Amino acid sequence: MTSLSQIDLIVVIIYAIGIFGLAQWVSREKAGHAKDTSDYFLASKSLPWWAIGASLIAANISAEQIVGMAGSGYKIGLAIASYEWMAALTLLIVGKYFLPIFLKNQIYTMPQFLEQRYGKVLPVLMAVFWLALYVFVNLTSIIWLGSIAVHKVAGIDQNAALIALGLFALLYQLYGGLKAVALTDIVQVTLLVMGGLIVSYLTLDQIGGGQGVFAGFHTLMNAHPEKFDMILSPDNPYYKDLPGIAVLVGGMWIANLSYWGFNQYIIQRALAAKNLGEAQKGITLAAYLKLLMPVIIVLPGIAAVMLAPNLAVGDEAYPTMLKLLPPGLLGLVFAALVAAIIASTASKINSIGTIFTLDLYAKARGINTRGENGEGKTGQEKHLVLVGRIVAAAAVVIAILAARPLIGQSDQAFQFIQEFSGFFTPGITVIFLLGLFWKPATENGAITAAIMSVFMSWFMWVNWAVPHDFLGMHIPVNVLGTSVAAFQDALGLTGMPFMNRMMVVFFVSLGLAVVVSLVFKGSGNANRVTMEGVSFKTPNVFNIAGIGVILILIALYSVWW
Numbered sequence: 001m002t003s004l005s006q007i008d009l010i011v012v013i014i015y016a017i018g019i020f021g022l023a024q025w026v027s028r029e030k031a032g033h034a035k036d037t038s039d040y041f042l043a044s045k046s047l048p049w050w051a052i053g054a055s056l057i058a059a060n061i062s063a064e065q066i067v068g069m070a071g072s073g074y075k076i077g078l079a080i081a082s083y084e085w086m087a088a089l090t091l092l093i094v095g096k097y098f099l100p101i102f103l104k105n106q107i108y109t110m111p112q113f114l115e116q117r118y119g120k121v122l123p124v125l126m127a128v129f130w131l132a133l134y135v136f137v138n139l140t141s142i143i144w145l146g147s148i149a150v151h152k153v154a155g156i157d158q159n160a161a162l163i164a165l166g167l168f169a170l171l172y173q174l175y176g177g178l179k180a181v182a183l184t185d186i187v188q189v190t191l192l193v194m195g196g197l198i199v200s201y202l203t204l205d206q207i208g209g210g211q212g213v214f215a216g217f218h219t220l221m222n223a224h225p226e227k228f229d230m231i232l233s234p235d236n237p238y239y240k241d242l243p244g245i246a247v248l249v250g251g252m253w254i255a256n257l258s259y260w261g262f263n264q265y266i267i268q269r270a271l272a273a274k275n276l277g278e279a280q281k282g283i284t285l286a287a288y289l290k291l292l293m294p295v296i297i298v299l300p301g302i303a304a305v306m307l308a309p310n311l312a313v314g315d316e317a318y319p320t321m322l323k324l325l326p327p328g329l330l331g332l333v334f335a336a337l338v339a340a341i342i343a344s345t346a347s348k349i350n351s352i353g354t355i356f357t358l359d360l361y362a363k364a365r366g367i368n369t370r371g372e373n374g375e376g377k378t379g380q381e382k383h384l385v386l387v388g389r390i391v392a393a394a395a396v397v398i399a400i401l402a403a404r405p406l407i408g409q410s411d412q413a414f415q416f417i418q419e420f421s422g423f424f425t426p427g428i429t430v431i432f433l434l435g436l437f438w439k440p441a442t443e444n445g446a447i448t449a450a451i452m453s454v455f456m457s458w459f460m461w462v463n464w465a466v467p468h469d470f471l472g473m474h475i476p477v478n479v480l481g482t483s484v485a486a487f488q489d490a491l492g493l494t495g496m497p498f499m500n501r502m503m504v505v506f507f508v509s510l511g512l513a514v515v516v517s518l519v520f521k522g523s524g525n526a527n528r529v530t531m532e533g534v535s536f537k538t539p540n541v542f543n544i545a546g547i548g549v550i551l552i553l554i555a556l557y558s559v560w561w
Helices: 006-026 037-045 049-060 063-075 078-104 110-117 121-154 158-174 178-182 185-207 213-223 252-262 264-271 276-296 298-307 314-322 329-365 378-408 413-422 425-437 443-461 479-491 498-519 540-559
Strands: 468-470 473-475
Touching: 006 158, 006 178, 006 185, 006 329, 037 178, 037 264, 037 329, 037 378, 049 178, 049 185, 049 264, 049 276, 049 329, 063 078, 063 121, 063 276, 063 298, 063 314, 063 329, 078 252, 078 264, 078 276, 078 298, 078 425, 078 540, 110 121, 110 329, 110 425, 121 158, 121 264, 121 314, 121 329, 121 378, 121 413, 121 425, 121 443, 158 178, 158 329, 158 378, 178 264, 178 329, 185 213, 185 276, 185 298, 185 314, 185 329, 213 298, 252 264, 252 425, 252 498, 264 276, 264 329, 276 298, 276 540, 298 314, 314 329, 329 378, 413 498, 425 443, 425 498, 443 498
Parallel strands: none
Antiparallel strands: 468 473
16 A cells, blocks of 8 residues: 655645536536536537547546456456457447437437337336446445545545545536536546556556666566467466457447447437537547557556566556656546546436436426427426436435445455346347337337346356355255256356356347247337438548547457457
8 A cells, every 4th residue: 555745645636626626617607597407417418529538438437447457457468458449349339320319319318218219118117227237336336446546545544535536526516417527527538548658658667677668568578478368268267257259259249339339327428419420529539548548557457467476466456556656646647546536436426317317207297308499497407407416416425335335345346347237238238229220129029138138147147056145045056956057057058258148148138029029019109219310321530530440459459369
């Protein structure tokens, strides 16, 4: 555990005051205009491309990515970078094929899309699910892992860090909403990239004996070539985490499409764009930033293999590398780490308020948030914004109180996130892909996919050959359990890697959703999503940037296959 010097503390305090003040300034309104739901939850539908691109990354990168992926770089190597690099390609798909439909139909939230496409039952179920996921898994894990990082780097009591991070993120966006978050994220991401590059430079320079980063990188590759295998072979001890070619053509696509295309706190930035062109340019900026992320996150973890070879836990790699930084510079990089935590936390807080207010509360009260001209009544709009703020505050309090009981006892919080959300990811991807591109899909089929995704994921995840706990009950091995275990073995499901399991569940859920949709046809007027005027033709700037991303990915995987 390190500690901050006086100059480091000054740097961090200047950052905190500066970013808080900037957030309030950019989200101010003209005299006489009170914030409505469009202002608060969608930044007045006016975000420029640079704010969208930066905010997508700021919402994505937080403590679990920085600390967790650096730790995976320490243990596994560069292969973990596939999460970032394949996300860049996924973003291009989202920009070209998903956003034109969402923006043409004036979608505010993902449950709203489900209502317009399927009916009234599924969006309520999914809204409740997303709220539970965001509060008890995403928000809780971010501030918990963030508090660990702050504790290790700054020496601050972890409970104090937990409360401080949650409250600062809440106050940071409480007045301005999404506009406060998105328009300041360019500062947050700049600080994150700059801080990460400094850590990478200093670690590689030290490995190279002061001869520069290229000498250090060459030395690192020669000393540990196994850490630069992008596609792991079946005999690799970490094959189950990254099962070979599946990272390119398998289950990682299911997770990426769900996360980048249908995840409220991510896609909300693009939905708030001035127009489709700005959203697509923002998407390409985010794609290039994703290509850069392994350099500033994974590389320091790999460098720690040489600089700190005896770490007991991989997640200690990044905080350990920060000890190389001199006073002042440590404060700057620590501020970058805090910036990532705050930006991601604030994004989730705002999305929680958005979904609860627009998809549950407003619907229950019969309030139309858009009206005939996209504007609601002034009094109702003020009330809904107030509800959003109250819900945001409640979510933070719940997350602070639930962090230690839920995640504090877990030795792998990142794995906790992946396993919990991975039960739902295949079903969510099926629901939205069919909703977007297959007209006969019905609400019955979509609900079937959601249920099958959870049930089948759980069935494949449980090791039936050993005793286990389920819903608080201890289930001993019995004749049924032994038979189920034998059935799993016969189908090759036992010990199946996480990504491969998601792929299997996806295709089974997809097949059932199609069958149910065809057999039990829904209401003829349930689908109110229009494709009229939707064009998948993209401007030259998007096409050229997209080709650039693809060529870079081909080069990267060709070099480190």
